[in-house]
Amino acid sequence: MSAVANLQQPLERPRRNVSRRRAYTTLIVSGSIVFVIVAVAVLAPVLAPHNPDRLFPNGLSAAGNPLGPSRAFPLGTDQFGRDELSRLLWGGRPALLISVIASVFSSAVGILLGVAAGYLGGWVDTLISRFVNILMSFPLTLFAVAIVLIVSPSLINLIIIIAAIYWTYTARLVRAEVLTLREQDFVSAAHALGATPWRLMIRHLMPNVLDTVIVRGVLTMAQVFLLEAGLSYLGVGVQPPTPDWGLMIAQSQNYYGADPGLVLYPGIAIAVTVIAVTQLGQSYRALRRRA
């Protein structure tokens, strides 16, 4: 080892500590934001001052325009005379629900098929990998739009379609990791002790890829959140009058000049949620790597 390298040695530990601290801080901050967003969505029926679907007779100006903020309507009303704050509080529920359920399903399917492809190899690997490649070759949003238009948009259909798309990313990642893991000693040892392939996959391989799957699952949540907002914006996601941030932007976009809040509030909500969830996943990954 050179003298220069020796001089650098003592400096590396504090830098690693700093980046670890930074990752930890990010995890706490982003985790808190996600917690607040989820809590608000869950408690929306209690927190919202009004029924989000109610058209208030006094919710529009005499000329039929949305109202600005007031005591009765803290964020004003939308173009239908509905309370904007109530719709904003309720509006995260569909996207959160879809992203959580779709992420859990896609992770479960992805880990099962990814481990099977990576460990079993042969025709099983070929079949799963080809199928993954085919699915991933489609433009994601267009593919989702096409399927939704065929099966009609509903909450359950959206969850199924999104989960059916996103499992491929997890499967590919897990397969790559299992290809490395299966060559390691603990797998050979388990095999030598008579573990069946099924037991080996479930008891030995899956726990070792769980961290990767969790990180991938959290990042998938952010992506699904954006995809759901995009589908609703395009009119093929959550259907009116259900409050949904993407749909709120779509319905109010023509009011950007007259009443920017109608577009900005749900837009900011989407941006904050996606950034927080992404940061949560990335900081968790950073901490696990450094552990």
Place this chain on the structure above:
Amino acid sequence: MAKRTMAVLSAATLGAVLAGCGAGSTSPAGSGANHSSPSAMVVTWSSNPQTIDPRKIYDGEDWNIGRSLYVGLYDISAHGQLVPMVAKSAPDISDHGLVYTIHLNPKAVWSNGQPVTAQDFVYALRTELSSQFQSPDTYLWWMIKGASAYESGKSAALGIKALGAHTLQYTLSTPYSAFPYVLGVPASFPVYPGAISRVAADPVTDGPYVVAQWKTGQSMTLNQNSHYTLEPRTYPKHLQFDFNVNPSVGVLRVENGQADLVADGIPSANYQQLKANSQYAADITAGYQPAVILLALNERVKPFNNPLVRQAVEMAINKKHLVKLMNGRAQVANGVLPPSLPGFGSDIPNPYPFSPTKAKVLLKKAGYPHGFSTTLGLASEQTGGSQIETEVEADLKAIGIQVTAKPLPTEASAQAQMPMMTYSWYMDYPDPADFVSGFLTSPAIVGGSNPAFLNDPKLDQMEARASAMPLGAARTALYKQIDERAMKDAAYVPLFYPELTYFHSSRIHGFTYPAVYFPAIYSQLKISGN
């Protein structure tokens, strides 16, 4: 005529956002400085023409483009009067109102210089009514002798014949005093005999303009027809239609001098900003459309086969609030006949005033104390949270009826047999018979234009009697009774009579709102400096 194009907009493009950004502009609306051709009037439209063949023209901008290319025997003036065009004068009516003889104006010629003859009208109607042609306008000709048998291919006889090059004769199966008005709608216009494909793409026309260029899905340019000599004279030298332009983008283009008119009208989001800008005071023109927007409740489908349920829906809809959602650019409707028609019942008390409480009581009486779930069929432009969809869903939810909206392809709307659907009827000609025979009678069920399946033999008899009566007070009174009777049945919930607000460039003058369907007669608009 059921129309799919409305001022209710559900656009979802970035252009709308851009329009909002540009709405703060204080420059006059399009002085014309940016126009590629100062003598061209540029019209933007959010859709595409389905056809320019008058035998198939049914709605939307097709109607206005058709009227720019063709003229028929008569035109219908802004005051609802018949104006002879290809006809020399009013028809000679004989044989107890069954035979109409019309003499043609020899000055009427096609764009290739050939004279318009009576045979051209015979050719147009015979092809239009043939089953192979599949025209959506055949319902207009039910009173022509032999029309039904001819349409079904059972007979070649049809009540139209040429009595010479310039004399045309129609024979009716039953007296129909509004028949001369039928001769003013595009579906009655003549067609130069030739291949159908030619008429559809590059037609020989007898109107003020000819097609200079048509880029499907993009634009259409019309030039003045040099052979056209009929009155009134044509003003713009060229008309340019730009298709698939979001209405908010259209507004922005007019503001920037790149267009003269937004054919869709002004979207709600842009309306107040434009109104608030004094620079545009002279560039906004508003008028009621001769139309009614309704909710059809299918009498053949449970639970709407129960009159109490239909009455409950009638009382649950807050029409005043719906009109407010449209910036007040509509009038609450309590009957099917719009205000500009004889028979409009402004003095008739609304049998179903807004009362959610009474609506709930009616539902309970009908056996639905906890409401029910149903489907609302929506024309495509009304989906995605339009004012109608939002109001109907919210109002019915308030009395326990859960509504799931389902988009419908408009062509199939009336045949869709939805439990409930939005519906509209825009006037073809200024007579109540157009509305009543159009969608309130049992023959309209067969024709597919009565989506509530209202089947009232007494109402059918009243309509048959009224349509045969000479125009006048007695006939008007009978139509008023028909309107009241239809309202009592509650198969249709009249929502509002729409208003269309145009935004046009400051160089456009002479805007008038004619009595029928879509307001703009482009050939009559004047461009400053031309």
